[in-house]
Amino acid sequence: xxxxxxFWFLLSVLLGAAAGLGVGWYLRPAPVGEAxxxxxxxxxxxxxxxxxxxxxxxxxxxxxxxxxxxxLSDTPPARLVQIAVxxxxxxxxxxRDLELLAKLAQAVLAGxxxxxxxPTAGARP
Amino acid sequence: MRENRGPWYLxxxxxxxxxxxxxxxxxxxxxxxxxxxxxxxxxxxxNQYRVMIALAYQADANLGRARQRLALLNDxxxxxxxxxxxxxxxxxxxxxxxxxxxxxxxxxxxxxxxPAAATLAPTPSPSALPSRAPTxxxxxTPTLDPALAVRTATLPPTATATITPTITVTLAATLTPRPTxxxxxxxxxxxxxxxxxxxxxxxxxxLLQVEVFNSANQPVGGVAVxxxxxxxxxDLFYTGLNPAISPGYADFxxxxxxxxxxxxxENGEAVGNLMTHDCVQIDGSGTYxxxxxxxFVQP
Numbered sequence: 001x002x003x004x005x006x007f008w009f010l011l012s013v014l015l016g017a018a019a020g021l022g023v024g025w026y027l028r029p030a031p032v033g034e035a036x037x038x039x040x041x042x043x044x045x046x047x048x049x050x051x052x053x054x055x056x057x058x059x060x061x062x063x064x065x066x067x068x069x070x071x072l073s074d075t076p077p078a079r080l081v082q083i084a085v086x087x088x089x090x091x092x093x094x095x096r097d098l099e100l101l102a103k104l105a106q107a108v109l110a111g112x113x114x115x116x117x118x119p120t121a122g123a124r125p
Numbered sequence: 126m127r128e129n130r131g132p133w134y135l136x137x138x139x140x141x142x143x144x145x146x147x148x149x150x151x152x153x154x155x156x157x158x159x160x161x162x163x164x165x166x167x168x169x170x171x172n173q174y175r176v177m178i179a180l181a182y183q184a185d186a187n188l189g190r191a192r193q194r195l196a197l198l199n200d201x202x203x204x205x206x207x208x209x210x211x212x213x214x215x216x217x218x219x220x221x222x223x224x225x226x227x228x229x230x231x232x233x234x235x236x237x238x239x240p241a242a243a244t245l246a247p248t249p250s251p252s253a254l255p256s257r258a259p260t261x262x263x264x265x266t267p268t269l270d271p272a273l274a275v276r277t278a279t280l281p282p283t284a285t286a287t288i289t290p291t292i293t294v295t296l297a298a299t300l301t302p303r304p305t306x307x308x309x310x311x312x313x314x315x316x317x318x319x320x321x322x323x324x325x326x327x328x329x330x331x332l333l334q335v336e337v338f339n340s341a342n343q344p345v346g347g348v349a350v351x352x353x354x355x356x357x358x359x360d361l362f363y364t365g366l367n368p369a370i371s372p373g374y375a376d377f378x379x380x381x382x383x384x385x386x387x388x389x390x391e392n393g394e395a396v397g398n399l400m401t402h403d404c405v406q407i408d409g410s411g412t413y414x415x416x417x418x419x420x421f422v423q424p
Contacts, residue, residue: 005134008134008135008138009134009135009137009138010138011138012134012135012136012137012138012139012142013138013139013141013142013145014142015138015139015142016138016139016140016141016142016143016144016145016146017142017143017145017146017149018142018146019139019142019143019146020142020143020144020145020146020147020148020149020150021146021149021150022146023143023146023147023150024146024147024149024150024151024155025150025156029150029151029155029156030150030151030152030155030156032155032156032157032158034158034165034166034167034168034170035158035161035165035166035167035170036166036167036170037166037170037173037174039157039158039159039160039161039165040160040161040162040163040166041160041161041162042160044162044163044197047194048174048177050181051177051178051180051181051194052177054180054181054184054185055177055180055181055183055184057184058183058184058185059184068177071173
């Protein structure tokens with residue numbers, strides 16, 4: 001008899017939790033805060049990386065470029081640039097922009113762990 | 126004896142579960158942004174994004190691209206947002222602040238007014254769409270919905286450019302001339318002292334106001350102004366941080382009884398003997414410290 005009561009109690013707790021989650025996530029979600037740079041959509045992240053590449057092309061300062069990339073995400077900077085290169089290829093960035101990204105990728109890779117290949121534009125991740 | 130507790134334990138369980146569910150959904154794992162758009166960014170991230178736009182503009186001088194990027198932030202007045210951020214910068218002489226001021230000064234909608242002669246056919250030909258329009262050529266401004274558009278660096282030369290499988294960007298029928306007429310200093314020409322006036326304005330006490338003009342007598346932003354005082358004090362600031370007054374304007378608060386020397390740009394002509402002076406209140410009730418307005422121009 002006690003087992004039966006415990007079962008129904010547990011079931012009611014689960015039902016209550018499900019209802020709470022439904023209310024908290026769907027019906028009355030908590031106000032969504034403002035996003036951080038890391039939560040930008042992929043194409044905007046790529047554009048941010050392109051901006052870093054444009055500035056790097058003038059400043060030639062790898063450490064500053066890496067610092068700016070680190071503000072974007074916890075992802076290793078070299079990986080961020082690689083992703084941006086791939087996405088830039090998919091989105092049809094022009095040749096000049098792809099070259100800028102490639103230059104940045106090479107510079108960041110040269111300053112980071114060796115052996116990570118730079119993907120070619122248009123390659124799938 | 127058998128105790129009849131009724132269904133209260135079920136209600137208790139439901140309530141406990143409900144509380145747990147709400148706490149989890151509101152506090153522990155609330156909804157978060159994924160794939161946020163630039164205008165969803167928090168203020169600090171927006172500032173960072175704006176700085177990158179300004180630095181990129183400083184690097185490639187592509188105003189059209191900078192405008193598109195700024196539009197994504199949905200600022201009511203991008204130029205004012207840039208200027209305000211430059212003014213609030215921890216170090217107004219930093220390269221970030223200077224880049225922000227330069228872009229604020231360049232971001233002048235009047236510069237993009239299309240003269241009748243520059244209005245071209247509604248459908249731009251591919252040759253009218255340079256990937257990176259050099260100075261003096263025309264560039265195309267696409268009508269983007271900042272909330273939806275995926276901005277690529279250069280639009281393909283078709284009237285309707287599909288950028289991602291889901292988003293279509295339609296080119297506007299108008300071509301915008303590149304705003305190359307923005308006043309800029311003639312490279313290499315040092316700024317010369319033009320004139321100075323004593324200013325008595327109780328609202329601007331002890332203010333050293335500077336305005337810099339190019340050889341075409343247009344106010345110029347982004348010019349470094351150095352003020353020095355004995356024995357070895359100096360400060361560096363830039364014109365253009367307050368475009369509401371003038372793109373070539375900058376100011377500096379003077380201390381009483383200190384003699385300042387002022388210079389605009391590299392190798393510019395120095396103006397000395399600048400110090401506060403006594404001004405009398407309009408009602409004669411007392412005095413306050415007046416300032417100076419100094420103008421520089423490129424010959």
